[in-house]
Amino acid sequence: MSAQIITCKAAIAWEAGKDLVVEDIQVLPPGPDEVRIKVDYTGVCHTDAYTLGGHDSEGKFPCVLGHEGGGTVESVGDNVTDVKVGDHVIPLYTAECKDCKFCKSGKTNLCQAVRATQGQGVMPDGTVRFKCRGQDVYHFMGCSTFSQYTVVSKFSVVSIAKEANLEKACLLGCGITTGYGAATKQRYIQGAQVAIFGVGCVGLAAIQGARAAGATRIIAIDTNSKKKSHAIHHGATDFINPLEIKDKSIQEHLVEITDGGLDYTFDCTGNVKVMRSALEACHKGWGESIIIGVAPAGTEIATRPFQLVTGRVWKGSAYGGVKGRTELPGIVLDYLNKKLDVDTFHTHSRSLKDINEAFHDMHGGDCIRCVVNMK
Numbered sequence: 262m263s264a265q266i267i268t269c270k271a272a273i274a275w276e277a278g279k280d281l282v283v284e285d286i287q288v289l290p291p292g293p294d295e296v297r298i299k300v301d302y303t304g305v306c307h308t309d310a311y312t313l314g315g316h317d318s319e320g321k322f323p324c325v326l327g328h329e330g331g332g333t334v335e336s337v338g339d340n341v342t343d344v345k346v347g348d349h350v351i352p353l354y355t356a357e358c359k360d361c362k363f364c365k366s367g368k369t370n371l372c373q374a375v376r377a378t379q380g381q382g383v384m385p386d387g388t389v390r391f392k393c394r395g396q397d398v399y400h401f402m403g404c405s406t407f408s409q410y411t412v413v414s415k416f417s418v419v420s421i422a423k424e425a426n427l428e429k430a431c432l433l434g435c436g437i438t439t440g441y442g443a444a445t446k447q448r449y450i451q452g453a454q455v456a457i458f459g460v461g462c463v464g465l466a467a468i469q470g471a472r473a474a475g476a477t478r479i480i481a482i483d484t485n486s487k488k489k490s491h492a493i494h495h496g497a498t499d500f501i502n503p504l505e506i507k508d509k510s511i512q513e514h515l516v517e518i519t520d521g522g523l524d525y526t527f528d529c530t531g532n533v534k535v536m537r538s539a540l541e542a543c544h545k546g547w548g549e550s551i552i553i554g555v556a557p558a559g560t561e562i563a564t565r566p567f568q569l570v571t572g573r574v575w576k577g578s579a580y581g582g583v584k585g586r587t588e589l590p591g592i593v594l595d596y597l598n599k600k601l602d603v604d605t606f607h608t609h610s611r612s613l614k615d616i617n618e619a620f621h622d623m624h625g626g627d628c629i630r631c632v633v634n635m636k
């Protein structure tokens with residue numbers, strides 16, 4: 262029997278800068294290369310707030326935000342073979358087609374098969390699967406997990422072990438995998454001195470990745486001293502609140518205490534001034550700074566070119582460099598085998614009707630991740 266339109270609840274972002282509105286939405290059946298998912302849980306990431314705040318140059322409204330979900334496959338299109346009805350799945354905002362130039366390069370996880378339409382808020386055929394009050398509603402990051410049901414491309418979803426609790430595993434859809442992957446994928450991190458700027462969900466996961474990969478000194482830097490205990494729990498050896506450093510910049514302080522600078526630094530704030538500090542805290546000749554944070558539209562990074570001439574490297578990472586369909590099931594197994602701590606990132610819970618409170622939680626200073634129960 263072919264799939265029908267589903268009417269369910271979703272949190273609609275009608276316009277930038279306004280609260281989400283939870284109301285009925287119609288979710289169309291999946292196309293031949295698509296998967297319809299019953300979303301069980303979703304995290305709320307800083308990037309959702311960034312787009313809702315009007316800072317995303319790709320932001321399209323009205324839309325269904327959310328990209329850190331876990332759910333169950335409800336129906337699949339005729340050409341879908343890798344996931345089946347009833348599977349537990351994670352939607353992937355970084356798709357993996359396994360066939361494009363990017364996927365086949367072996368150099369990047371940035372599959373381009375659906376990226377152009379994803380950025381326009383539509384499915385690969387150029388149309389949407391959401392309607393509300395008779396109006397088309399855009400998709401977001403190819404996931405739109407703030408709806409009880411969503412439709413994604415078959416390249417943007419992966420099945421995971423059913424033993425993994427989706428209330429926790431949903432966080433592997435973005436924040437944890439992003440930080441953990443970005444650190445573990447650095448080639449020479451074993452024995453390295455590392456600094457992580459911003460220790461929210463992404464930064465804490467980067468600390469955990471650096472520890473797992475054998476970094477010997479891991480310096481956590483955050484303007485919120487309440488993050489210190491979380492940072493130490495995940496493996497930081499030092500915690501610095503940059504607001505407490507007087508008479509010198511944080512990068513000067515870091516260069517001093519590390520005998521010339523860090524081997525690796527990670528920006529997990531999205532603040533372009535912090536990105537500069539992170540680059541300039543790197544060791545001359547070889548230090549590498551990885552930008553993970555997403556900066557507001559219109560902002561730009563700056564440093565003296567001499568910083569790069571003298572051997573520091575500035576680069577970036579999306580979704581931790583992880584290829585979702587190939588690698589995420591193994592990361593979920595690491596979680597199940599207790600090699601990766603996921604549970605302690607889940608500090609707050611909300612129901613769908615209270616989803617706006619999850620955004621307030623995020624800015625409250627004591628929240629790592631708020632998980633929304635979509636039932």
Ligand SMILES: NC(=O)C1=CN([C@@H]2O[C@H](COP(=O)(O)OP(=O)(O)OC[C@H]3O[C@@H](n4cnc5c(N)ncnc54)[C@H](OP(=O)(O)O)[C@@H]3O)[C@@H](O)[C@H]2O)C=CC1
Binds near residue numbers: 462578629
């Ligand atoms: N590249 C990618 O694939 C991804 C990027 N991101 C981006 O990564 C960034 C981090 O995300 P997330 O962990 O969810 O965000 P959080 O807001 O949870 O964490 C950021 C942390 O940085 C702190 N901070 C703010 N300003 C400074 C500063 N000047 N110096 C040091 N610390 C500071 C914040 O403190 P306070 O709480 O006081 O504000 C907070 O503790 C965001 O920009 C997000 O959009 C997220 C996921 C994937």
Ligand SMILES: N[C@@H](CCC(=O)N[C@@H](CSC=O)C(=O)NCC(=O)O)C(=O)O
Binds near residue numbers: 320376579580
């Ligand atoms: N749309 C923005 C850029 C937003 C961005 O950089 N997104 C990250 C993921 S953030 C997750 O929480 C990312 O993966 N970027 C790579 C990509 O292909 O989008 C803009 O237009 O600036």
Ligand SMILES: [Zn+2]
Binds near residue numbers: 309
């Ligand atoms: Zn995110």
Ligand SMILES: [Zn+2]
Binds near residue numbers: 356371372374
């Ligand atoms: Zn691809």
